[in-house]
Amino acid sequence: MKIAQVTPLYEAVPPRLYGGTERVVAHLTDALVDLGHDITLFASAEAETRARLIPVRDQAIRLDPAPLKSDLAAHMTMLAEVLKRADDFDVIHFHTDMIHFPFFERFADKTLTTLHGRLDLKDLPGVYERWPRFGLVSISDDQRRPLPFANWKATVHHGMPSDLYTFSPKSEGYLAFLGRISPEKRPDRAIEIATKLGKPLKMAAKVDAADKAYWETVIKPMVDGNALVEFIGEIGDHQKPAFLGGAEALLFPIDWPEPFGLVMIEAMACGTPVIAFRCGSTPEVIEDGQTGFLVETMEQAVAAASRAHLLDREAIRARFELRFSATAMARRYLDVYGDLLARRPFAEAPLAEVVTPLRPLEEDRSFAAIA
Known part of the structure; x- marks a missing residue:
């Protein structure tokens, strides 16, 4: 054609x-x-x-x-x-x-x-x-x-x-947030989840001009005052495999009708499970208990993130190849x-x-x- x-x-x-x-x-x-x-x-x-x-x-x-x-x-x-x-x-x-x-x-x-x-x-x-x-x-x-x-x-x-992101069989023990710093993406939830678990959180995120006030008044003070949180900034494709592959879990704590959420399958390609709030497309992308966990409350999110390491990273990669290549x-x-x-x-x-x-x-x- x-x-x-x-x-x-x-x-x-x-x-x-x-x-x-x-x-x-x-x-x-x-x-x-x-x-x-x-x-x-x-x-x-x-x-x-x-x-x-x-x-x-x-x-x-x-x-x-x-x-x-x-x-x-x-x-x-x-x-x-x-x-x-x-x-x-x-x-x-x-x-x-x-x-x-x-x-x-x-x-x-x-x-x-x-x-x-x-x-x-x-x-x-x-x-x-x-x-x-x-x-x-x-x-x-x-x-x-x-x-x-x-x-x-x-x-x-x-x-x-399938060959864009390499599979990582073992994490480095931190949680990851990848996306935009904006109210609907809820980076504040990601920081709260990591803090309650006492786990390091790496945030690779873009700050649009429209979200600068939100960054300055809400998120930046949470980052600056928390030794567990490392803000990396915006990253490209060549940096994502190491960033996502090293994570114990990707936090996807959205609060809006996400049409898809490409970062979820980027994480899955690395074998990294996703902790996603049940909102928008997430139930169609994440298979609860297999490629990650679907949650509805912060308490559930914290509990899910604490057991993300129990999921089979090879199986997560296999589901990516079958469904999302x-x-x-x-x-x-x-x-x-x-x-x-x-x-x-x-x-x-x-x-x-x-x-x-x-x-x-x-x-x-x-x-x-x-x-």
């Missing part, structure tokens, strides 16, 4: 430091190439990809030192480039929320849109009622709850390359692409199916579902 992947332009593909959506797009794109498909990636120029790259901006927006820039203008320019080439693709896969809807109405039946963010925002229902022809993919079943009427085609959980994710998306093509009125079959009509369907499509 000829597939376009259209990513947000806020971070590089993959991100240099913090970033979820662009990291997932990078992993998906490379996995689709490895499975033999013709992939074109629309992204900023510093993207590292095995696909054909169409650079639409000189660099990603967040780390661009230019003092004045317009994210709207950058994304409109990218959409114009995609629209110019729309006839070249069997499927155009957008990861840009809903900004493309008005421009691609006549191509809606060849598009797929993965929604990566929270959907409980005031203005969103009107958009999905106005443009119902665009097929949508959720990254967890829980993410769909605010928009049950939307044109959902599938839920596809995130994945990442990049190849598993890509094959699930290929199922959705194939269904999209099959339902398109008067659509021509992809070339591979035309020239090899006698091959079995599963082999022909090459994307049998994986658990």
Whole structure:
């Protein structure tokens, strides 16, 4: 199949430091190439990809030192480039929320849109009622709850390359927090859990401008006054295996409807169990008592963190490889692409199916579902 992947332009593909959506797009794109498909990636120029790259901006927006820039203008320019080439693709896969809807109405039946963010925002229902022809993919079943009427085609959980993070058979005895310093991520809970257990806590986290006051007034005083807590700051992919692999457990004490939570599977790839509050997607990602523990109170979280070392780290890694590899994710998306093509009125079959009509369907499509 000829597939376009259209990513947000806020971070590089993959991100240099913090970033979820662009990291997932990078992993998906490379996995689709490895499975033999013709992939074109629309992204900023510093993207590292095995696909054909169409650079639409000189660099990603967040780390661009230019003092004045317009994210709207950058994304409109990218959409114009995609629209110019729309006839070249069997499927155009957008990861840009809903900004493309008005421009691609006549191509809606060849598009797929993965929604990566929270959907409980005031203005969103009107958009999905106005443009119902665009097929949508959720990254967890829980993410769909605010928009049950939307044109959902599938839920596809995130994945990442199996060889990106190395398995760590033994921890170094500390707890870890990885993500953003923001009220909904509840780093204060992580500090409280570690303190009650008397265990070291390492925090690798980004502080956005919007969360600076929260950092300065709430979290920084908790860090500065606690000898058990080490604040490392924002880290990139090359630092994560050692950081997560050395942890006895990853603390994921969220207090919001997390759409997925990529850090959970990053920890699992290292064999590290996850202590997650039962909120948003966490029950879909964490298998309670196997890859971590799901909790609802601070008392439960402290108790779970105290016995995380009893879980089998090899088994956790094995569950990651089965459920959350990049190849598993890509094959699930290929199922959705194939269904999209099959339902398109008067659509021509992809070339591979035309020239090899006698091959079995599963082999022909090459994307049998994986658990």
